[in-house]
Amino acid sequence: MSALIICNVSALRAIRWARQRYDVVPWEPVGRVEIRHALEDGAPNRDRIDWDVLRRYGFVGDEGADGGEPLHVLVGRDEDRRSREELCCHVQRRDLERGMLLRVEPGIYCASPALAAMQYARGRDLPEVFSLVMELLGSYTLPAEPTFGLARGDVWRARPGFLAPDNARQDGDEPVEQAHYRCAPATTLLELRRVIRLSASSNDRSMRTAVGLAMPGSASPGETIMAAMLGLPMRYGGFGCDQLPRGGMRLNHRIEFSGQAVNMSSGMPWAVCDAYIEAAKTDLEYNGIGHEQVNARIHDGNRNNGLRGMGVRVLVINRQQMQDIVALEAIAQSIYQEAGKRFRYRIENTRPRQLWLLNGLRRAAGLTPV
Known part of the structure; x- marks a missing residue:
């Protein structure tokens, strides 16, 4: 058989x-x-x-x-x-x-x-491969249906499940956050490292680099884009926050509250940070569509109060800011300042690199370029 x-x-x-x-x-x-x-x-x-x-x-x-x-x-x-x-x-x-x-x-x-x-x-390219590795290591998955379309570089429009090339855009089809589903991680860094040992080909360079840079724990495509833009080294188009001391950037990191913080948060015993940077005592929160609902805003306010009680600063990044490289640069500068580090570029052509990374990440999620 x-x-x-x-x-x-x-x-x-x-x-x-x-x-x-x-x-x-x-x-x-x-x-x-x-x-x-x-x-x-x-x-x-x-x-x-x-x-x-x-x-x-x-x-x-x-x-x-x-x-x-x-x-x-x-x-x-x-x-x-x-x-x-x-x-x-x-x-x-x-x-x-x-x-x-x-x-x-x-x-x-x-x-x-x-x-x-x-x-x-x-x-x-590295941005597309990094996005896939983060998805498989993370607690979310993209839907199955658009997989072939995403592989071709098609764009997900506002109509659910609809993928179309850029030249097929129709009136009223505005790009939106792509649907995703919560699930357990599909693989581990150990398994990915075992697999990349199978090849020394230059065609697999992006995979080897992505595995070396990966940060397990992302919970959405938006968090993956945020972690990549603010965390990856500057030579790849990021702002290098994952290279800061004391653990760099940790995704979906849990912080246990003290008694005072519990009271400040109206009874929450702990909080999970989308991206926590220990060196700067800063929590980066990506506010996607779900955070715009009233109950979510109340919950987010309570948890942010609890984090303040723990001495943790909360920076909220919305979907519009995730398309604004100047805004992301200002956020990165603030993080470096809180960490007691000097923010400076050591490479040339930083803006083209950053735009290449951001648009590659967005393309991997079926979003239009900025």
């Missing part, structure tokens, strides 16, 4: 589908022996592929197979590649380690989140 190993963007689509529905990726990791047998038997036969089964697991949707997007599959030898419009075959020449393939059901395998990320990232 031949095996079908689904990889790259097709595997990423299914991983998002599973995280959205089940909170976790539920498929079983397999060992080296089963991986080797699967690769040896992985000569895809289009006529034997049950597309309905693949749809049931989220590997394809209306946009896959009969909808124009090929199914990305992994094979172990060049002679096992198939030249079919419905299939895109990738050859795995180096041995995979335990857990790098997941058994979906007998005969159907999926690349692990870490392996799928490296396959998807090959040849892509």
Whole structure:
């Protein structure tokens, strides 16, 4: 019986589908022996592929197979590649380690989140790859449906689930924050580091850099953009706050309140900071759409009072400020000042680098450039 190993963007689509529905990726990791047998038997036969089964697991949707997007599959030898419009075959020449393939059901395998990320990232720019790594390490997932569109660089418009290239914009289609769903992290930094050891190719440079810079714990695409812009080193377009002493920037960091802080917060025992910078005793909060509701504003006010009672300064960044590089620079300068550090650029062409990073991050989430 031949095996079908689904990889790259097709595997990423299914991983998002599973995280959205089940909170976790539920498929079983397999060992080296089963991986080797699967690769040896992985000569895809289009006529034997049950597309309905693949749809049931989220590997394809209306946009896959009969909808124009090929199914990305992994094979172990060049002679096992198939030249079919419905299939895109990738050859795995180096041995995979335990857990790098997941058994979906007998005969159907999926690349692990870490392996799928490296396959998807090959040849892509750092901002897009960093966004994907942060998503897989974070407590959120993008929906499955726009995965192929995002891979092409399409933009998510105001109508739910609608993706369109920039030249297909319609009247009234204003860009908005992309939908996302809360879930458990899909992988770990350890797994990502294991995977990147499989390749020394220059095509995987962005993946190696992204894993080295990643900050686990992001809870939304907006938090990922905020963490990247304020946290990444200046040579990549960020403002370098993650390089400050005493732990740099920690995402979704929990602070236990003292008795006085509990009283100031109307009874809250602790608070979770979107991005906490210990050196500056500063909490960066990204205010997305959910924070605009009345109950959310009351909750945020109480928690901010509690943090003040702990000596923590709260800086709130809204969606408009996340599109304003000058505003982000001013916030970074304030953070450096509170940390007792001098803010200065040590590289040239900082604005083009910052714009490249910001627009790359936005493009990865399906948002229009600024």
